[in-house]
Amino acid sequence: MKEMVDNEMKLEFLSKSSNEAFARITVAAFASQLDPTIEELADIKTAVSEAVTNCIIHAYEHKMGIVKVSAQLKGKEINIQISDNGKGIENVDMAKEPLYTTKPNLERSGMGFTIMESFMDSVEVESIVGLGTKISMSKTIKEPDEEKENEEFEFLTKE
Amino acid sequence: MNNIQIHLISKEKGKKTMETKFYEKDKLLVFKIAEEIDDCSVQKIRRRADYEIERFMPKRVVFDFDRVTFMDSAGIGLIIGRYKFTNMLGGKLEVTNLTPSVQKIFEMSGILKLIPVTDLSGNVEEDGITYGSR
Numbered sequence: 331m332k333e334m335v336d337n338e339m340k341l342e343f344l345s346k347s348s349n350e351a352f353a354r355i356t357v358a359a360f361a362s363q364l365d366p367t368i369e370e371l372a373d374i375k376t377a378v379s380e381a382v383t384n385c386i387i388h389a390y391e392h393k394m395g396i397v398k399v400s401a402q403l404k405g406k407e408i409n410i411q412i413s414d415n416g417k418g419i420e421n422v423d424m425a426k427e428p429l430y431t432t433k434p435n436l437e438r439s440g441m442g443f444t445i446m447e448s449f450m451d452s453v454e455v456e457s458i459v460g461l462g463t464k465i466s467m468s469k470t471i472k473e474p475d476e477e478k479e480n481e482e483f484e485f486l487t488k489e
Numbered sequence: 490m491n492n493i494q495i496h497l498i499s500k501e502k503g504k505k506t507m508e509t510k511f512y513e514k515d516k517l518l519v520f521k522i523a524e525e526i527d528d529c530s531v532q533k534i535r536r537r538a539d540y541e542i543e544r545f546m547p548k549r550v551v552f553d554f555d556r557v558t559f560m561d562s563a564g565i566g567l568i569i570g571r572y573k574f575t576n577m578l579g580g581k582l583e584v585t586n587l588t589p590s591v592q593k594i595f596e597m598s599g600i601l602k603l604i605p606v607t608d609l610s611g612n613v614e615e616d617g618i619t620y621g622s623r
Contacts (some may be wrong), residue, residue, distance in 0.1 A: 347529035354559075372559070372590040379561040383528045437535070437566035441598055445562055448597060 335402040337363065342398050345390040345414070347383075353399055353412075354378040360401055361408050364471040373449035374408065374469060380442040381412040381465045387433065389416025389463055406471045413464035419457040426455070495545075499537060506530075507537060511545050516580075518547035519609065523556035531563040538571055542578065550575045551609055555586035564591070565598045572604055583607040 339360050343349045354375040361374050378399070385397045401410045419425050426447070431440035446453045450467040457463040492514035499507040501524075508521040520538055524530055542550060552568065554560070568584065575582045583605050587595065595601050 347527075350527050350529050351525060369589065375559060376561050376590070376594070379527055379559075383561065383563070387528060437531075437570040439562045439565035439569065439598060441562040441565055441594075445594065445597065 335404045337403040338400070340398070340400045342396055345386045345393075345395045345397050345416075347386055349397070350379055350382050350386070353382045353397070357399065357401055357410060360403070361471075363403060364406055364408060365474075366471045367474075370469070370471055374410075377446045377449045377453075377467055377469075378410065378412065380446050381410075381467070384442055384465075385412065385414040385416060385463070387436070387438070389414040389418070391417070406473070407468055408471070409466065409468045411464060411466050413462060415462040418459035418461055419455070419463055420459055422455050422457055497541075507534060509537070509541055511541070511547065516545075516548035517551065518542065518545050518549070519551045519553060521553040521556060525559040526557055526564040526567065527559070527561050528563045531567050535567055535570065539574060542571070542575055542580070546578055547575075547580050550580055550582045551607065552582070552584045553586050553609070554584065554588055554591045557588060557591055560591050560594055562594065562598075564594065565600060568595075568600060568604065572600075585609045 337360075341353065341356060343352065357378045358371050358375045361371060366374070382397060382399070385395075386392070389395070395414060395416055398413045399410070401408060424430055426443040427440075428444040429440040431438040434440075443453070443455075446465070446467060450469045452468050454466045455463065456466075492512055494513070495509075495511040497509040498505055499509070504524075506522075506524045508523065510519045510521070511517070512519075518541060520541075522534060526534070550571065552571070568582070572582045584595070585607050587606060
């Protein structure tokens, strides 16, 4: 049986680099229902951008393919899945290593997975060579800090 | 004034994407990026920047991130690449006006140990030029 979620969305698009902005902005718009801070939203956008870029550059290597993005909201948590039917990753542990890249000539920094892992609470990679890769990420949006909000209010009323 | 300024504005579909300024006396080349930096946009930023660096042979190259609303790891590659290119031609690369999200990504990559963050407004105003004011 399917796990209960509060909300869900699915996207499919061609592996064109112009769709990177489309994907991250769409996921961010969906995530904004959880009332995240600007920083949390930026973290989600960056992680999505990294994962989608990986599909386009590495999985399909600029051949056309379909990138699928889905996301669910549950309580204060967002789960995001990004998958492709590209060439797959031979060694996931190595791909996750900071600064490791198979495409240094394209000035890739090798920081994609490192950024995903540090900007999200969890990142899981499932990959089968020749079949594709699926990245599942999640992040819990923190409850707004009441004390901070009061401080801001005081600051405003001093004016 | 002998500090000749070359001012180029790159546009795409009528929207400003980058401002390039060259200060002749200081041999200072400033790129003010005004778009999101990702794998898609980084290719043309790289092309424009390398062209101008080669053309002016600056002593200092400064990337200004004040108008950058989004950057992912493509920005790290961009800056490391320009750092190497500028060094090769005998210049120095610096960055300025890092927004919180840009700062976070640069810190994570460790490139700020290599590339100094400068405050350009002071330096350039000394020469009687108001930088970036509009």
